[in-house]
Amino acid sequence: MPNSDAESDPARGTSSSSLERLISVLDVLEESPAGLTFDQMLEVLQLTRSTLYRYVKILSEAGLITSLPDLGYTLGPRVAELDYKMRAQDPLIHAARPVMTELSRSVGGVALLCRRYRDKVLCVHQEGFSETFRSAYERGRDWPLFKGAASRIILAQLHARVVSRLYRERTQEFAASGLGRTLDAVKASLAQIRHAGWCALESEVTSGVTGIAAAVFDTQSLVVGSLSITVGKTAMKDEEVRRIAERVKFCASIVSNAISARK
Structure with a gap:
């Protein structure tokens, strides 16, 4: 995967490529049987450290991922909320x-x-x-x-x-x-x-x-x-x-x- 924010697919544009990389953080946590540390995600996703920090901050503030000390990151409470809303809507x-x-x-x-x-x-x-x-x-x-x-x-x-x-x-x-x-x-x-x-x-x-x-x-x-x-x-x-x-x-x-x- 690309390791620079400046790198993009001309046919799709930088914003589309960046959004796909953001979603890839959720994908890797979804497939993990347990929590992943920041460094583990960094190794799997092959993003720059600054890029992953930004994505983690965005997803954490949105409640889509969460973390506990020494246990790493997992999917967050917003996922459960979305599941409830999906069943209702x-x-x-x-x-x-x-x-x-x-x-x-x-x-x-x-x-x-x-x-x-x-x-x-x-x-x-x-x-x-x-x-x-x-x-x-x-x-x-x-x-x-x-x-x-x-x-x-x-x-x-x-x-x-x-x-x-x-x-x-x-x-x-x-x-x-x-x-x-x-x-x-x-x-x-x-x-x-x-x-x-x-x-x-x-x-x-x-x-x-x-x-x-x-x-x-x-x-x-x-x-x-x-x-x-x-x-x-x-x-x-x-x-x-x-x-x-x-x-x-x-x-x-x-x-x-x-x-x-x-x-």
Whole structure:
């Protein structure tokens, strides 16, 4: 990464480049399992000391990062505040919450609402509870696009160019997921999921459960996330899986239509 504030990409401008470096401080803290000292961040980010001091000051004053003596820097309390505000303001969560409550009650299990985030999928809301399992797809936890029904149904809706790039970057992981050992095989597998309109997988993310998911689309008919139900059993009969899947598809369509109606 650049180590001078004067260095910039002419096509994007100095301010854009500086903002990306500022955000990179949050990125490195997000990926760290524990706090990082200033010198540790300096080594990872390869910024000048004065630049990192300025970024740390800005982020600290905004409450986005915080520090404790001898423990280093971590994400700050503002992140929790933003999470609360997102749950209160996100139109997708508003539209999905009552549908998810009913889906969880009628089918039995845990309903999840997930969003695509960069090249991964993030659970943004959860409804329902099971005494037999605890879903590993907890709110705020991210998973790869090819891992689990809630993720894979989103992957199936992405443009072929995106799928091709992801396959080039994670060929072995795609093969291990069972989607295919060649790009053509992966595209064929995703086409089947897309045609069905739902995806069901057993013990992919949480052992001993079945996840059944359908895609949620925005006002431009682009995939924005997924709605899914996690049922605390496996080896379900095909007719039972299809019955639940059609219900999940219907619920996802209600959410998609509710978003479109807000235009």
